[in-house]
Amino acid sequence: MPEKELLVQKIKNGTVIDHIVAGKALQVLSILGVSGSEGKTITIAMNVPSKKYGRKDIVKIEDTYLSPEITNKISLITPHATVNIIREYEVVEKRPLELPDEIIGLFKCPNPNCITNASEPIETKFYLPSKDPPLLRCKYCERIYAPSEVI
Amino acid sequence: MMMGNPFKNRDVVSIKDFSKDDLLYLFGVADRIENLSEKERGHLLEGKILGYLFFEPSTRTRLSFEAAMLWLGGKCLGFAEPRTSSVEKGENLADTIRTVENYVDVVVIRHYKDGAAKFAAEVSNKPIINGGSGTEEHPTQAMTDLYTIIKEKGVIDGLKIGILGDLKYGRTVYSLLYALSLFNVKIKLISHPMLRVRREIFFDLEKKIALSEHDNVEEVLPELDVLYVTRVQKERFPDLAEYEKVRSSYVVNLKILQKAKEDLIILHPLPRVDEISYEVDSSRYARYFKQTLYGKKLRAALLSSILDAKV
Numbered sequence: 001m002p003e004k005e006l007l008v009q010k011i012k013n014g015t016v017i018d019h020i021v022a023g024k025a026l027q028v029l030s031i032l033g034v035s036g037s038e039g040k041t042i043t044i045a046m047n048v049p050s051k052k053y054g055r056k057d058i059v060k061i062e063d064t065y066l067s068p069e070i071t072n073k074i075s076l077i078t079p080h081a082t083v084n085i086i087r088e089y090e091v092v093e094k095r096p097l098e099l100p101d102e103i104i105g106l107f108k109c110p111n112p113n114c115i116t117n118a119s120e121p122i123e124t125k126f127y128l129p130s131k132d133p134p135l136l137r138c139k140y141c142e143r144i145y146a147p148s149e150v151i
Numbered sequence: 152m153m154m155g156n157p158f159k160n161r162d163v164v165s166i167k168d169f170s171k172d173d174l175l176y177l178f179g180v181a182d183r184i185e186n187l188s189e190k191e192r193g194h195l196l197e198g199k200i201l202g203y204l205f206f207e208p209s210t211r212t213r214l215s216f217e218a219a220m221l222w223l224g225g226k227c228l229g230f231a232e233p234r235t236s237s238v239e240k241g242e243n244l245a246d247t248i249r250t251v252e253n254y255v256d257v258v259v260i261r262h263y264k265d266g267a268a269k270f271a272a273e274v275s276n277k278p279i280i281n282g283g284s285g286t287e288e289h290p291t292q293a294m295t296d297l298y299t300i301i302k303e304k305g306v307i308d309g310l311k312i313g314i315l316g317d318l319k320y321g322r323t324v325y326s327l328l329y330a331l332s333l334f335n336v337k338i339k340l341i342s343h344p345m346l347r348v349r350r351e352i353f354f355d356l357e358k359k360i361a362l363s364e365h366d367n368v369e370e371v372l373p374e375l376d377v378l379y380v381t382r383v384q385k386e387r388f389p390d391l392a393e394y395e396k397v398r399s400s401y402v403v404n405l406k407i408l409q410k411a412k413e414d415l416i417i418l419h420p421l422p423r424v425d426e427i428s429y430e431v432d433s434s435r436y437a438r439y440f441k442q443t444l445y446g447k448k449l450r451a452a453l454l455s456s457i458l459d460a461k462v
Contacts, residue, residue, distance in 0.1 A: 111265060113263070113264055113265050113285050114264065114266055118267075122270055129354070140269050140270060142165075142266070142287060144350060144354055
């Protein structure tokens with residue numbers, strides 16, 4: 001079954017992010033700051049069949065161990081994704097994503113009049129006044145947004 | 152026991168950073184300054200300099216800060232118009248702040264961007280006072296508004312307060328609502344449906360104070376103790392056609408005021424356009440020009456507290 005082998009091919013060492021919302025894998029890589037220029041082998045599978053979600057994306061990054069601080073950044077766009085840390089072909093750590101308390105420098109504030117959208121040396125900073133449902137609040141202009149309005 | 156000075160060296164970026172006790176402390180300082188002899192008062196901020204950076208037009212905020220500083224023996228420098236500064240050459244806010252802070256003891260800034268004062272406070276080593284930031288906040292106006300209510304009504308707790316006009320873009324409305332939420336008041340928000348308060352107000356305050364929204368000022372007027380009127384903020388509308396639809400939604404005149412309580416007071420952060428008829432100015436309700444005088448006293452209290460003058 002060469003197709004199945006291709007989709008589930010194991011990696012020796014690295015990070016596998018599974019159950020990504022279908023179609024979001026490229027955005028996940030972008031948020032993780034992985035561009036491919038690092039020279040690591042990256043496998044991206046998009047819109048593959050999933051028993052749980054119908055369709056899903058999978059990202060495998062070899063020889064890279066992403067910390068929870070990094071992977072939790074993707075929780076806003078794909079909250080049910082799981083992170084597997086692989087060593088010698090074995091899953092040594094399996095962790096769900098957790099919403100972070102704040103998100104720095106990742107998303108633009110949608111308020112065009114926010115100081116973060118001016119020509120100033122400033123990083124955007126959102127904190128989460130609610131995690132269920134998740135809401136983002138800009139530290140500077142104090143506007144509150146649903147994640148879909150920001151991402 | 153005398154409480155310590157909670158304003159010493161402190162930024163005044165958002166009214167949300169201050170407690171009820173902080174505000175009452177400030178009002179006490181304002182009263183004490185007024186009761187000082189001219190000689191004592193005139194030395195309170197001797198040798199101190201206020202820097203003012205106004206990226207947007209202002210009459211009352213800038214002049215009342217200047218008047219307050221001069222009243223207490225201090226000096227002022229700055230710009231009332233960014234075109235006379237290097238901002239016109241493209242200098243950003245961060246560099247402007249880093250320069251001006253070397254010349255002054257405290258800075259008041261007005262800027263058209265939301266969050267500008269917060270950013271300025273992060274950059275500056277000197278205390279920053281927010282003199283109005285975009286549609287976000289105008290904390291010293293809210294302090295003035297509360298001080299005016301206390302002086303004119305004797306109390307804040309127990310009052311029914313109507314806030315009328317542009318509740319979407321008016322920054323004074325936001326600071327005032329957060330300030331009033333520290334007291335036990337009932338608030339009626341009266342506006343055209345297009346000018347309702349932003350969702351943040353209900354998210355933050357719904358559980359703290361009684362808030363209700365209304366279209367018709369005449370319906371709620373009879374129960375109000377304070378009516379706070381605001382101008383429709385033409386300069387904040389992304390689309391001027393929208394402004395034209397709502398610009399004259401409300402006009403407070405003597406005919407409407409026939410339904411008001413005898414001891415109603417009307418406040419307005421000013422400038423006024425046409426939302427209060429001139430005929431109201433000489434009525435027993437009008438306090439908006441007196442409010443501007445309270446603004447100077449309140450800002451004198453704020454400057455002397457931030458700079459820790461012994462009052």
